[in-house]
Every structure is written in structure tokens, then in C-alpha cells.
Amino acid sequence: MKHYFATHRVKAFFLFAALLVSGTLTAQTYIDDGFLDNIEKNAKSVWDEPSPAFTSNNTPDAWKNESAIIMGYKRSILFDKKSSGGFFTARENSVYFFEKVRFKIKVQDKNSVEHFSEIYFRYGDKQDGFNAHIIKPGGEVQNVDLKEAVSVESTSDVPEFFKSFFDQSYSSQRRYYKVAVSNLEPGDILEYVANTKSNLNVTGAGFVEFTPQYEVCSKSYPVAYNEIDIETDSKSFFKSLSLNGAPEFNKESTDDKDFFKYVFIDKNREIQKDINFINELTVYPVVKFQVIYANKPNAKGVLIGDKGELKKGFSREELAKKAWEDYEAVGDYPYAPGNAYATVQFVINSSWADLKKLGAKEWPEKQYVERAYYYVRHLVVYRDTYLSDKMFAYIFGSLLYQRDIQSELVISISNDIGKLKDVLFDQEIRYAIKLNNQYYFNCTDHSNPGDMVQSLLGNDAYIIYKPAAKTGAQDIKPITLPEVTADDNTAVYNIEASLDAGMNNLSVKRKNTFTGISKAREMDEAMKFTTYMLDDYKYYGGGSPTDNMKSAQADEYQKSTTALKDEFKEAKPEFAKQELQREFGHNVKFSDYKIASDGRSVKNKTLDFTETFELPDITRKAGRKYLLSLTGLVGGQLQIKEEQRDRKLDISVGYPHTLTWNISFKIPDGYTVAGLTELNTNVENEAGKYSCEAKEENGSVVIKIIKCYKQRNVPKENWKNMLAFIDEAYNSSFKYILLKPKS
């Protein structure tokens, strides 16, 4: 409730809890008067810069019905390790960032007025500047008074258009202020300029990589003009790649020969509407770029070009070389964030020592490979973060090496980011291990050796080898990572259902079986609130944690595990109930959840669990007859709305997969069933399939429903094929069968 004044100060505990969760903790001190003396004066230089794109106050007629129009958005960032610009005295151990922003938006309705009623700015240094004004439709300019600005406690609440580039790219916590904009009304133009200085201590650092930027050209409002200028000194390097039709960064000349300037300009960009089956970065116009500070022109493990070069991509030799250098360095990384004492190599050594104690030297090679994988998985189970691909490959590859098993190192890129030729940042390189004909991808808490990973399916990849010591020559073998089919990734729901005597509530026993990537996507939910971690050691042939404990310690362990089991026993039914309610969009009375196979071993890779529950008030009445939607037991189906039926972008399904529902419904005593033939349908094409077969058999209705996404990627021209089976599945989910009394 917005309208209360301060007598409503008694804060409820729940409000506090909600604030902690939602993270809306804000404010709260007024801006120092001393800041106000400088801040507007410091901003003057930005106003004074010639900016033709910002001179007009007119907007295109085509956008008159948009909520707001970004008339101009210009960000200029100068990276400088030396004294420059005359603002300060240089400190040799720091890289300085001078950032200037000019932003101009026309607010055309009350919604955008509300959004820009509060504006944010940074003030962390006496050279920082900020000034904003509004331009009324008649041209009158009204300055935004900053004297009632208040500090913002958490920078995470600062909206996109007000956040400094440096803060976004280096996650720094700077002092931000916000101020309410007086007299802002629909039809007004709001414009602000900001200039800020930041610095980063790089003493002893060989290089500093600033977070890679993916600038998607379309924003939440149409953009008339968007410019990004990056200027670097000779210690910083710049690389950029434009994709899917986005404009490119161009190199421009500068007055100082030791500085390099790169400029990106995008104009008249419409907004993108949300649609289904999209990989944003592979279809939307996007420019990716990164600035790297490096002490040396060829810093190890960094993908950079030459001094002053606008690097737009890397040859496979460059990629392979940098990937190998980076991979080789992993051993010295801290194993856990913030813990510099336990390096990855230390963990590998102790892991190998553990495995040796278990007799690893004597195990057959196949068994050793599996157990080594499970050992790494066990490490992951007891970490609070997953391993990076690179770290996984290094640890697993090293454990194989300890047993003289020669594996190969594979590099690729995520298919939701692009193609291998489009790798621009070393963060985009994915790593895996290949042994004989088997690939080993990064593990999760539940994966098995050889499990496929959705984001790497069918990607181009290289197998890379250690460069020759003398010549540096490196063998590189291009390969394609394996694809999967819809038969590899399955979800099968065997459902037994019956109505209660009141013909009102449907009892359901559902056995769910998952394989492949379908299983991987289901595992977190299925295993949540189960104690899989307690006997995870068995998969690598380890002993119980209590084996080496003294009795007091073992007692304590038992108490802990009992407490954990008790807690999970209570939490699981509620969690499972909530999941089912979400799936069916209907109240659920939950009874039981049993896992027959958790699919966490190579011997049994299938996830298999049964849920027993009741869907109350599920039937509809027609006189003495009842109607029941058994096809509705497939849960909510995707609906493609009218405005999405004209497809302009290629379709990304994610992974091919098949869903099957085998429904057996016991016909209530005293009733006959009708409406089964009306359920039968089969739509199949190269993109997918939906079929439903219904029949009466031994006093039950038996229905088999199959929905299959056959292809991972579907060209936009074949959208009609997708629509054919998706529509059929959606429409079928509303069909009913009729139960008629026999007498």
C-alpha cells in the first residue's frame, strides 16, 4: 500500500523477510552538499561535446504509439594506464576508466513516466559529474534538482540505463544516488549526461580481462541512436564481433598515436517481442566485445590480438594455442573460490592418493575411468558451485594420466552462443575429454560418464594437442561432437487412474521414466530432498565416511544424517505436491513419492520414480453423465498465440526428445464410456509428431499419447511443421471422454 505515512512504522517480521528475499533494500542518506558543488559543473564537458545525434527533439512518427523512445544513448569509455585528460595525477599501478554517458528518452505515456520518475547516478569521486534535464514539448528546458538525492544501498537496484559500464563489467559496488524527477509528464524528453572515473589496481597482474559484453541491439524501448566508443591506451586490447546483422565496431583515428578508438553505432532499432524457441544470441543482432588490459603483448591464456588491432575473431591455431595455455594453467588455480591454499593440482594429488588406497592401480581400465569420473562427481556433490568445463577436464584428464591413460582434449563453444568460428572470449571456450570413442563432459551432481550435454550437441569442435616444445607447432583435429535423436531423450509417464465413488476425484498413480538429456533436466527436481549425497562414495568404490571416524565423531555423523533425512522426509511431499500443482494448474492431494532408480550409475542410467496423488473436482457433469479430460493428464501444453504464428526467426528446440503418456483409466462400475474415437489423432512431419490412440480394454480406457520434437533446430520456413503438431497437442488437451450410466 503506497499511501501510508510514517505512523505506520511498526514493521512486521514478514515484511522484513520479504525484503530480504526480494532484495529491495534501498537508500538511505541524503547527498552531501559538498558533492553538489562539483557534480553539475563536472558534467558540463559532456554537454559541450558535439553530438549531432542528440540535437533534434523530434521522434519518428512510426514510434508514436510506443511507451517511450530512446532518442539517443551514447557511452564512451577510455581505458588508460597513464595520466591522461588532465584530471588527475597518474598512479602507475592502476588502470583508469573515464566513462561518459549521454542518454535521451522521450516518455510518451504514464507507464514510462513512472519508470523514469526516479533517476540514478554515480558519485564516487570528486571528478564525477552528472546533470539531467527535461525538455517540455514547447522546448522549455527544466533542470533536475539533485539536492534531494539520496544514496542507494544496493547497486543491484540501479536500472540498466543508469549503471556505469565499469560497474557492469567489473561488478564493483560504487556509491549511487537516486533522485525524484520533478514535473515529468507524458510527452516530455528526459536527458542526462554523466562522467565518471574509476580505477582498478593492477599491480602485479599480467592481465585483467573485463567481463565480456554482449550488446543486444534491441532494448526495452525502440532506439533511434546507440553509440559505444571504446578508447584504449597501448596497454589495453580490444576485440569485437558483430553477429546476426548487427553493425560492427570500427576503428577510428585518434590525436594521440598511443591511443586507439573503436566506435559502434546502431540506428533505428525496433524492440524484439518475446517469442518461443529462441536462442537470443544466435538470432538477434548482437555485438560482443571485450577490453583486456595486459602488461605484455602476449599474455598467456588470454585471447587477444596485437596492439591497436581490432580483433574480430581467431584462427583455429590461435584458438587452440590459447586454449591449451589456459588449460595448462588450471593446476595452479584455487580449487574453491577464495581459497588460494588448495590448488586444483593439490586436489588432483590427494584424489589420486585416495584412489590408489582403494586399489585403483589394479582396476581394469574401463572400471578405473568410470570410477575416476565418479570421484570427480563426488567432489562436485560436496562443492557449492559446479566445476568449470576447463577445471573438470583438467582434473579428470589428470586422473586418467596418473594411470597412464592417454585421453584427448576437446574444445568447442555452446550452441546457444554461436559457432566455433565465432569464439571471441576465452570464457566461451568449452572443454571436454575424449577417450577412445567416448566423450566425457563436465559433470553435475547426477551425471554419468558419457552423458551428453544439451549445449554442446552437434557442435564443431577441435581436438587439440600439446604444442611441440621447440617449434610450438600444435596438432589440431577438427571434429563434430555427437548428436542425439528423439529416441535418446525420453520421458515416459505410465498413468493408472480411477475415479472415486462420488465420481468427483481422480486417483492417479504415475510412474515416470526418463532417459538422456530429458533425465538430466529432470534430475534436480527428482532428487531434491533426497539423501543421494550420503552414499555417493559408493560409485567410485569408496568407503563410508564413518570408516575412519572415532566413535564420538561417527555418532555425530549419524545424528546429522538422521536430522537431514528427517528434514527431507518432511519437505519432499510438499515439494512434490507443489511441482504437480504447477504442472496441472490444479489442486493436488499428494500421497506418495518413491524412487525406484535414481539413474546415477552407468549400470542403470534411467531415472524412474512413482508419484501417487489425487486430482480433486476433476470431472464435469452433463445431467447424469460425467465428462473427464484424460488427455488433460499430459499437463499444460504450449499454445502458440495468433501474433506468434508468423515466424521471422529460426527455431531452436534445445534438444530432440520424445514424451510418451500411457494412460489406463478404470471405467467406473455402472458406467459405459464414449468419446474415445474422437481422441484419436496422428500428426507427423519432419519436425515432430503428436499422436493419440484411445481404446477400451478390459474395463479400462487405454490411451497412448506421443509428443515428439524430432529436430534440435528447425528453419523458420518449417515453422508450419512445428505448428501442426504443437497445435494438435494443445487442442487435444481440452478433449473429454463421456461416462454414461448404464441404467
Add this chain to the structure above:
Amino acid sequence: MMLKRFSKALLLLCISAPAFAQLPADEQTATELSKKYKKEDVACLSSYHYFTFDKGKNALGEKVVVIQEDAEMEFISLKKFATLTYPEFYNRFVQLKVFKKAVKMGSKYITSDRAGIDHAVTEDGVFFDDSRVQYYPLRFDQKGAMQRITLKKEYSDGKYLTRVFFHMPYPVKEQAFEFKVPEWLSVDFKPMNFTGYKIEKTETKKGGYTSYVFVMKDLPPITNEFKSVGRAFRDPHIVIQIKSFEAKGESLKGFDKVDDIYNWNNKLYMMAGNQPDKLKPVLAKILQGKTTEEDKIKAVYYWVQDNIRYIAYEDGYSGYIPSSAQDVLEKKYGDCKGMANLLTEFLKLAGVDAHFTWIGTRSIPYPQSLPALCVNNHAICTIYYKDKEYFLDATEKYVPFGENAFRIQGKEAMIAKGDAFEIKQVPLTTGNEHKVQTNASLALNNNTLTGSVKVTLTGNERTDFQQEYQQLPMTSQKDFLNGMLEFGNDNMQATDIKTSDLSNREVPVTVEGKVNLDNNVNTIAGDKYISIDFFPKTLQRYTPDEKRVTAYDFDYVLTYDDDISLTVPNGWKFTDIPQKLELTSDGYSFKGDYTVVNNTITLRKTLTIKNNIINVSDFANWKKFLESIKEFNKYFLTVTQNAK
């Protein structure tokens, strides 16, 4: 570094090397409590708050009563692994002087060196205020382990200690409030909602002081339930009323009578520093062409609604002193006090008998006769026009003159009249004045229903629509209107939308258009089964389960009125017509009836929520009511060919 979604396993890492040995001080107590409070992880064994009173001066330089609160809470873990976050709130008027956590080791408590974590807790919708919290996460690794919180708070002006509640978000074995009142102070402790609870009160006189002690035992945790009636309506609490005090022989007033509250409120109101002359140029423009008093009132009221944005600064006394009218006008934003102030000043200048007014919204149960600051939480403007009071709330957008938001209806308003004041009640309305009326005329074409739908909104339903619609981005408004006619049914598609004049807040809102509904006709063995009752799930969320302990507060009253007809082609007829249903009770009613004329069937359905509260004592009846409606909603019409 990608965070895992689940890392409970990490708990086990600590097992082999416990960080510190908390002993299970009273595992038996924990076991007993855990049987009683099965869902709770932590309980409070004892919670003791000790209030002492002194004399001082507030920020305005006035002599006031200063209050110190010393409190100690002892917590016990009911499970092996348990956590509880203990928060303590403070602001400019309530300073948190001491806040400590201690962990019990053996028989002793060891106080932690760490300070509580400090944060601002500005509510959504407030731009800036002084509300802050310090909190400690209490983590236990043994069942029966104990921790203790101690604190010292200082109320720099006793006015701001308005009330204390007994129940907490965790179970409390014993909750005690002790007030040590000196002879120079006259204070009243008003028991609220004590009926039905066992609260022991003792009064002891000693050494010039009277100690009042309130003790309540075995308190369950407060529950946070969907649409729950406010705590102050149901939970026992004490309202603290400092009536008067003596300082250096002088008798000084606190809040003894309503007049005292008024005088305090009015004093702060007068500090706004209005300069009416500065409002005149804008007012002249607003009133241009307005000749009658009513036209002038509406012009000003609507202008403030439309042009002043709600942005609240509530820092210290700025939470109580309204911004000046000229400041709000210049900035075009303000909070409820600022808006009410501007509206009042505008109307006064326009010659209207207008008055600044304090009011408590319906979330507050107290009458104006209770002299305490917790009675009012909102500010509006009252005018006297044609021998009647009108209550104008400038924070409510798109409200027509003469209508009031439900949240202030039935509440007593304290109307400022210089040295005097008047208390008047904002009129209550019935569900029939706030209607969602739906008229649909559908025809069966093959397996699709086509036709037209018209939705008419009146009263608060119209205002709610306007507030939501007008605030949407222009690009979303069309979808919103379509949604009005599509009943939340994904298979319904509305086209050719027409509306009433949405710029006129005084007329009912109508939205009408053509509709096309797929997947609503099931053809089985030649017959068709069709539902034309589109609201089966409307009240589902308000069905209380066996665990529900608090009454529902809908926060509105209204009527749904549906008239939906379906015409089938000649040669087809309706069979198995559903029985009519009529249900009436004090708080709610329902009437549903299908009638057939030739090949057209019409469903007329009316649901009225007459009372916004559904009490726990009425749950059985309410559930029966909902079940009956659900049963009525279940019917599909059977359409067969005449030849059959």
C-alpha cells in the same frame, strides 16, 4: 562460477570438525516443544521486555517522555540443524543502542563480537525513509542448543512507542512486558484483543514506581496466510498511552484525549509552511471555464489525481509534517500528506470549504477516540459541500468525486478545523455498488462459439480497471482490453474492441467486442457438450484448508453479474438443463439459473460479496457455499439434434 541449486550436502562437511561445541543444554525441553510445534525449527523460551521512563526533549525542543526498552530473548533449537533470523527495527525516533547475540556453551553464554547486520528497510512505494533493521542470523547445529539476544532501545519521544504485540513469528514459551512507571508519569496500558487469551497482569508499587507486568505463555507463532485479516484485529496487544507527566512542577500533556492527538497532528500540519499565493497561477488555469462550485471541485480534484505522482519521503519528522503545497505543486510529486495538503489549499483558494484530514485505513482497527499515533496512517482532504461531507483522497487515481476507495470506507476521519476538529465517518458501500457485469451472446458454429461480449464495470471495479489500464504501456493496453473479454481463457480471442470514454472517470467503463472461442465444444457420439460458465476458479484461492487459522479479508466488496446466452443452430436442442442454485447468507450470496427459449439457453448468474471479511467461525458455511458454486460450475450443457 555457477551456483548449484542445491548444496545441502555441504552441511555434512562440518560434521567431522565441528566449529564449536554447543552443548545440548536442554534437549528434553527441545523435544517437548518440537512435539508441540512440529513445523518449527526454533522456539523462544523466554522473551522479556523491560520499559523504563525518563524525561527529555524531542527534536523540536519540546519536553517529552523518553522511554528505554531493555530486552532479552532466549532461543532454543528444536532440530539438529536450525536457523532463525532475528531482526530489530529502528529509525530516527527509536534508536537501537545495544544489540548483541550470545551463544550458550555449557552453562554460560558467550557474547559474539560481531555486530548485527544493518540494512535499510524502505518499503516498496516509499522513495526515502529512515527505517532500518539490524539482524542476526541464529544458526544452531544441535537440538537443544541455545542462543540469546539482548538489546537496548531508546524512544526519543514516548509518542512513538504506540503498541506491543505478544505473538512473534516463532513460538514463545513465555512473553513478558514490564513497564516501570515513575510517579511523575500518568500512563495507560490499553489491552486490545485480550478476550479469549490468558494474559496475566500484575501491578506492584515500590519506591516511587509502579510496575505493570503482562505475561502470556505458550504462544504459537504468528502465521502469514493468504488475504489474512490484519494482526491488530485479531492478536492480543497493548496500546501504550502516555497521558501526562510532570516536569519541574509543570504538568505537561501527552495523549490523554482525542484533542491531544489532534493538537499534535495539527501542529505538525501547520509546520508545512504553505504559501497559497504561489498556487494561484496554476489554479487559475485549472479553473478556467469552471463556473459552478461542483465543476471547480472536480477540476481541482481530478487535476491533482492526474498530475501529482506519488513519491514519498519519510525521513524523521518529514514522515509526519506534510510538504508545503507549493513544493508539491512545483515538483509534481508528493506523498499522501503532501497531496492532501495541496488539494486542500487549492480548494480553499477556489472558495470551497476544504480541510486537511487524518484517517486510518481499514487495516487499522482503532477508533479516533483512542488517543494514540497508531490510529491514523493516511491523509486526505474533506470538503463540506451542499450540507454534506465529501472525502477526497488525492492518492487514488481515477476516482470520481463522491466515491471513496474501499480502504477508507467506514473509517472515522479526523477533520482539521483550526483550533477545533470534527470526526466524521466515511460512508460504507455495498457490493451492489461495485459491479462486474458481463453480457455475452454466443452462437454455435460447427465446433466454435462466436458472438459478442460486453463487460460493464461500476464503482471501485471501474476505478481499479482505470488505475491498471491507464498505467500500462500504450503497447500493452490493447491486449489488456482483449483480456477483459477473454475471461482468462486462452482459447478465447476477442476482436473489434470498443470501449466507453475511458478519459471520463465518472461513467461506467464498458468494454465490448466480438469473440471466438475454440476448444470449448466436445463432440461425442454426435452430441455436443459445451460450457458457458466461464468463472469456475474465481474463488478457489479463498477456500480455507484445515490449517487456516485467520479470517479472510478480501479488501473489497463487489458483485459479479453474468448474463450469457448460447444459441444453437435450428434442429438442435438443449437437454439435461442444470438445476438453478440460490444461496444467501449475511456476508455473501449466489444465484444461478439456466433458462431455455427455443434454441437459445441463457445463464444468469450473480455472485455478491457483501462483507469483505470471512470469519473463521463462518468457514464451514463459506466452504459449503463455495462447494455449491463449484458444483454449479461443473455443468456442461448437452446439445443434441432434434431428431434424436
